[in-house]
Amino acid sequence: MKFGMMFKDVSGALFKKPFTENYPAEPTETPDRLRGSLVWDPDSCTGCGLCARDCPAMAIEIEVIDKKAKHYQMTYHIDRCTFCGQCVESCNQGSLVMEGGEWELASLSREPFTEVGERPPLVVEETE
Amino acid sequence: MQPQKTEQFTVPIGPQHPALKEPSSFLISVDGEVVTNAIVRLGYAHRGIEKATESRTYVQNLYLLERICGICSHIHGTAFAMGVERLAGVEVPPRAQAIRLIIAELERIHSHMLWLGVGAHQGGFDALFMFSWRDRETVMDLLESISGNRVNYSANVLGGVKFDLTAAHIGDILKALDYLEERTHHYLKVVTTDASFLQRTRGIGTMTRHQAEVLGAIGPTARASGVLRDVRIEAPYGAYVDHPVTTITDDRGDLEARFAVRIKELFESYRLIREVLDDLPPGDIKTRVKRKIPEGEAAFRVEAPRGELFYFIKSDGTDIPSRVKVRTPTICNMTSVVKLAVGHQLADVPMILAGIDPCFSCNDRMVRVNRNNGSDGWTWEQLRQHGIEYYKQRSQDYDPLVVG
Ligand code: SF4
Ligand code: SF4
Numbered sequence A: 001m002k003f004g005m006m007f008k009d010v011s012g013a014l015f016k017k018p019f020t021e022n023y024p025a026e027p028t029e030t031p032d033r034l035r036g037s038l039v040w041d042p043d044s045c046t047g048c049g050l051c052a053r054d055c056p057a058m059a060i061e062i063e064v065i066d067k068k069a070k071h072y073q074m075t076y077h078i079d080r081c082t083f084c085g086q087c088v089e090s091c092n093q094g095s096l097v098m099e100g101g102e103w104e105l106a107s108l109s110r111e112p113f114t115e116v117g118e119r120p121p122l123v124v125e126e127t128e
Numbered sequence B: 001m002q003p004q005k006t007e008q009f010t011v012p013i014g015p016q017h018p019a020l021k022e023p024s025s026f027l028i029s030v031d032g033e034v035v036t037n038a039i040v041r042l043g044y045a046h047r048g049i050e051k052a053t054e055s056r057t058y059v060q061n062l063y064l065l066e067r068i069c070g071i072c073s074h075i076h077g078t079a080f081a082m083g084v085e086r087l088a089g090v091e092v093p094p095r096a097q098a099i100r101l102i103i104a105e106l107e108r109i110h111s112h113m114l115w116l117g118v119g120a121h122q123g124g125f126d127a128l129f130m131f132s133w134r135d136r137e138t139v140m141d142l143l144e145s146i147s148g149n150r151v152n153y154s155a156n157v158l159g160g161v162k163f164d165l166t167a168a169h170i171g172d173i174l175k176a177l178d179y180l181e182e183r184t185h186h187y188l189k190v191v192t193t194d195a196s197f198l199q200r201t202r203g204i205g206t207m208t209r210h211q212a213e214v215l216g217a218i219g220p221t222a223r224a225s226g227v228l229r230d231v232r233i234e235a236p237y238g239a240y241v242d243h244p245v246t247t248i249t250d251d252r253g254d255l256e257a258r259f260a261v262r263i264k265e266l267f268e269s270y271r272l273i274r275e276v277l278d279d280l281p282p283g284d285i286k287t288r289v290k291r292k293i294p295e296g297e298a299a300f301r302v303e304a305p306r307g308e309l310f311y312f313i314k315s316d317g318t319d320i321p322s323r324v325k326v327r328t329p330t331i332c333n334m335t336s337v338v339k340l341a342v343g344h345q346l347a348d349v350p351m352i353l354a355g356i357d358p359c360f361s362c363n364d365r366m367v368r369v370n371r372n373n374g375s376d377g378w379t380w381e382q383l384r385q386h387g388i389e390y391y392k393q394r395s396q397d398y399d400p401l402v403v404g
Helices: A008-012 A049-056 A086-090 B049-055 B058-066 B071-087 B094-122 B126-147 B167-193 B196-202 B209-214 B220-225 B255-278 B327-340 B346-355 B380-393
Strands: A059-066 A071-077 A116-120 B009-013 B024-031 B034-041 B294-302 B307-315 B323-327
Touching: A008 B126, A049 A059, A086 B058, B024 B346, B034 B049, B034 B327, B034 B346, B049 B058, B049 B323, B058 B071, B058 B323, B071 B094, B071 B167, B094 B126, B094 B255, B094 B346, B126 B167, B167 B255, B167 B327, B167 B380, B196 B255, B196 B346, B209 B327, B220 B255, B220 B307, B220 B327, B255 B346, B294 B327, B307 B327, B327 B346
Parallel strands: none
Antiparallel strands: A059 A071, A071 A116, B009 B024, B024 B034, B294 B307, B307 B323
């Protein structure tokens, strides 16, 4: 039986830098895979709506404005998103990514939390 | 002068902040400093998750159930996913099973290290608490770099896992394990030799083997009383079939044994992760699972960091389960706290409680009492009205609030 078994750790720590990070005064490094806010690529999206159907937090709405013209609108409620990554998993077109590096999402108002993206209608040029 | 009458005095502890950061209530009767009786009241954190699963698809439920516990989220997802996969009759690729095992063991490491800190803090040994939590960050960083999330890693999908391990990840894991192993040796020495800490743990809260069996203790709490109960051994699942675990038991049954067992389990987790990484099977990491799950029932057991976790899933052939039942480990160990506290000093109660590594929010379940008078319980609306009235009486008017 001994006393002060942690003494060395404690006294040693006196001469070391703090282990904690000084965030947000100093930026923090994040891993490449860190899941941040969703990035939607309108060009590859087919408007299938699988992402919206599987989302456990009902954070995605996909609206088909004109199916023929491939005109879709996507609404992403970031404030509801739990960053689970299921939508990325469900999308078989690879239109969604979460590793965009956008994760500092605090805000004082609710407004900036709903993003609306729209795929413009395809313009079919007529040839004569 | 009249002789003083020995009176029983009841100390209410909780429901706010009883010893840990979760709500539960303990009524401890004392005679002087000695505990003569203990009553536990749970249910302050009931969230209705089991009911909520009945209105979500299997895919959505995976994430809901993962949120039953913030510390052992992966094991909840795994138990549910494996149960559903069994119902669907799909075979998960070996690489996915290996990755599930690695994440589960990393989770066990961070859970046990978290507990080591909490246990030490309850015993007044804050140096150990600070340093063990510092070292726990190593695992948290690993999990974050592998999965992209620090908690609720959501590694599982139905039919496999979401992400693969790269060579860089494997290198990082092995390096981190070497560091942690060295630190764990140190912590084991601290909790088994530091005289001041041993006064708080040696011979305190002793549960005999017989008591552990009768009280239905599970997990490390039971193993510290010499009862070999570990689902990874009794009914190996996933990659544990090919990578057997050696169970750590201790016959002493006191708090010191619980510290020793959990710390020694860390070594076993390090060994297991190294073994699996050493021969990580190549191939796919997921397979397709149809949205509609065939009709049937499945029960699945896994070993969570705190003990056996049980899932029952009933499917009626649609993409929404008709019943999901979850039994988390803490509820099985709770009775032991009530029994063991009797005869100890009041100051030992928080330590005895922390000794089972409780997780209150996980274990709150609703019990429906069937009364003979034919009443059918309360509807959702009645319950809500009752809530509004209840708070009105306490001069907080929630009526104008619109829920939804
Ligand atoms: S990450 Fe999860 S919660 Fe967020 S939008 Fe995708 S599926 Fe929904
Ligand atoms: S799942 Fe992919 S392709 Fe389908 S609507 Fe969503 S983003 Fe578009």
